[in-house]
Amino acid sequence: MTAAETALLRGGPRYGEGRAALLAAAVRVGATRGLRHLTYRSVAAEAGVAHGLVAHHFGSRDALIEEALQFSLDHGVASLSSAPGSGDVSALFVGVTSWFEQDADDAVFQYELILESRRRPELRPHVERLYEAYREALRVEMKACGLPDDLNLVHLVFAALDGLVFQQVCLGQTGATEAALDQLRGLLSRLR
Template identity: 65%
Template structure:
């Protein structure tokens, strides 16, 4: 056995022992990020991961379970970029790694944006979208409060919307310089609000 599964267009190395679930989640995120949520199937994920499609069903049981697990995976990969020094209250650390995180792996954000847009057409996806926003806002609120900023709902919403817009533009336009400048300007606006 060569460790290569040839069910897809191009043969890919099969994941190593113990890496299967993670490889499937990364494959699911990539499929949605590059081809859209409507292409999220056991077969497309299996082809991307280089495994038999039965393995996807074995790990997740349903497409909805796969989607939820892929969302949790993508959030775990990206929420930490809110601060380079979590809980420190250091505004210089706030969003310090966002641009680099998007450059290194734009699929996580593209996956989340695809899910958000699809929820407009499929209201049953709305709880997933609410989870995305709630997760980011909760992390942001903690960082703002650690900096001594009165992080009321309106401010948290505004700051997150600004960063979310910068990330969206970076993902869509590959505008890292614009995102960096926007993040720095946002920090400048927040500094007077800190203790």
């Protein structure tokens, strides 16, 4: 159970948990209802607090979206390796399916933001930052594994990973995702 879910059961977040609970609620609202429904009121209702608290913490809807993206991104980037910096190719992508199973809203929120940026160009810098953060974290992990420090290779591997996560979001075929990730790790091992 997440901090925000626990807060809802208690009637709202405890002191010091408010910001994280609001960010988790924003991610859930964005994932389940889309970014167009991400408002102070919808986030407050999801978190079990007054909507003024959301405005107090974030000041603008854009700031709320930006911080919710960073909140979800932190979880996603952490799933790239089960042993960050270790150089162990077999640790790459091990946490991807478990991240999705535990925090599916993070991935769905990110895809909602990506798709909404086609309709709202002002969101594009957020999407660029999202992709850049994933590619840079992946580049660091691949370099630690002794793989070539090649931005085109990083882009290719991330595109494969991104596509697999998107299919997991849409189809929920964990077994197929795991098998494909095993194949991807095998290909990367042979490149070393």
